[in-house]
Amino acid sequence: MTSRPETQGKIPCTLELESALGFNGSIPAGLIVHPDNQHLIYPLGCTLVIENIATGKQQFLSGHTSLVSCLTVSKSGRYIASGQEGYMGFKADIILWDYEKRTLIKRMAIHQVKVERVAFSPTDKYLVSLGGQDDGTVVVWEIPSGEPICGSQAQPPSAGVTHCITFSSTKDELFFSAGSNCLRVWELDRANRKIWPTDVRTGQIKRVVKCLEVDAEDGFLYCGTTSGDIMKININSKNMASIFPEKERISLGVACLKRLSSGDLVLGTGEGAIVVMKDGGKKPLKRLEVVAVGQGHSAEINRVRFCPRGRHIVSVSADGGVIRWKVGDLQ
Numbered sequence: 001m002t003s004r005p006e007t008q009g010k011i012p013c014t015l016e017l018e019s020a021l022g023f024n025g026s027i028p029a030g031l032i033v034h035p036d037n038q039h040l041i042y043p044l045g046c047t048l049v050i051e052n053i054a055t056g057k058q059q060f061l062s063g064h065t066s067l068v069s070c071l072t073v074s075k076s077g078r079y080i081a082s083g084q085e086g087y088m089g090f091k092a093d094i095i096l097w098d099y100e101k102r103t104l105i106k107r108m109a110i111h112q113v114k115v116e117r118v119a120f121s122p123t124d125k126y127l128v129s130l131g132g133q134d135d136g137t138v139v140v141w142e143i144p145s146g147e148p149i150c151g152s153q154a155q156p157p158s159a160g161v162t163h164c165i166t167f168s169s170t171k172d173e174l175f176f177s178a179g180s181n182c183l184r185v186w187e188l189d190r191a192n193r194k195i196w197p198t199d200v201r202t203g204q205i206k207r208v209v210k211c212l213e214v215d216a217e218d219g220f221l222y223c224g225t226t227s228g229d230i231m232k233i234n235i236n237s238k239n240m241a242s243i244f245p246e247k248e249r250i251s252l253g254v255a256c257l258k259r260l261s262s263g264d265l266v267l268g269t270g271e272g273a274i275v276v277m278k279d280g281g282k283k284p285l286k287r288l289e290v291v292a293v294g295q296g297h298s299a300e301i302n303r304v305r306f307c308p309r310g311r312h313i314v315s316v317s318a319d320g321g322v323i324r325w326k327v328g329d330l331q
Contacts, residue, residue, distance in 0.1 A: 017060050020044050023320055028302045031316040035077035043068035063095050063104045074120040081127055083115025094129055096146050106146030111135045117165045121172040128175050130165045140188055150193045155182040166212045178209035178223055185238050200233055202240045211256045224254030248283035255300045268301030268315055274325050297321055
């Protein structure tokens with residue numbers, strides 16, 4: 001008589017993630033300080049990590065079936081949305097999460113292969129998503145039901161790929177998209193389930209835009225380009241108001257940007273540096289100094305954010321590094 005292995009008939013145990021080490025800095029805007037100023041949110045593989053800044057305690061949101069490709073948090077802090085990169089011929093999921101409960105609310109799938117970016121409207125009423133190069137569409141979703149309202153091609157046939165998308169600061173029915181020789185203002189007609197794009201008039205100037213920033217009053221849209229300058233767009237007229245700096249462009253392009261209440265702009269550059277410049281300035285004002293690190297990033301910076309007390313800036317880079325910088329007297 002043969003003996004059975006001791007494990008036969010037993011239910012296999014499930015391994016639970018206890019802690020995670022590492023960070024993927026190549027995801028645009030992949031490190032977010034939650035509006036409660038107490039937690040960091042970032043993707044790691046197929047998982048989202050919520051980490052307490054003071055204690056380092058980690059919690060995990062699991063639900064994606066492949067690598068997380070984008071991430072955003074609503075202005076109220078109530079919701080998290082994340083997208084993933086899938087495989088050719090398959091749809092890529094977007095997941096809507098409840099931040100307080102740390103639970104999955106809705107799984108949405110409409111984009112092919114990859115979700116490039118996601119963004120919430122100012123009052124958490126809508127979510128807009130941008131598909132990757134193999135998809136090329138924008139879709140507006142109802143929150144919190146997660147039902148799609150409408151969608152459209154992200155760019156005209158004559159333009160290149162759309163890289164980024166962001167909502168208005170004050171209006172739920174207004175958002176913006178930009179990429180390779182395409183820059184659009186979108187208006188949502190909720191009653192008729194339509195979105196209407198208007199191409200921004202930039203004259204003979206052609207640029208590849210990698211990042212967008214809207215001022216608090218919805219007066220101007222700032223577009224960071226791979227050419228190392230910034231296009232300033234008048235949102236009401238949908239015309240380009242100016243392009244700067246004129247004398248000294250940003251080395252290896254503007255990869256991310258943040259507008260301060262003073263009107264100054266903090267830029268993350270393609271060479272891994274943080275620079276500050278005046279709105280419409282002819283050249284950068286200063287380069288920030290690194291805190292407790294010998295040198296800056298070695299690759300493109302994908303995110304800049306202020307620490308809760310406003311004394312330092314934290315940057316995230318494609319080299320996988322997170323660096324804290326001295327702010328000084330920017331205000």
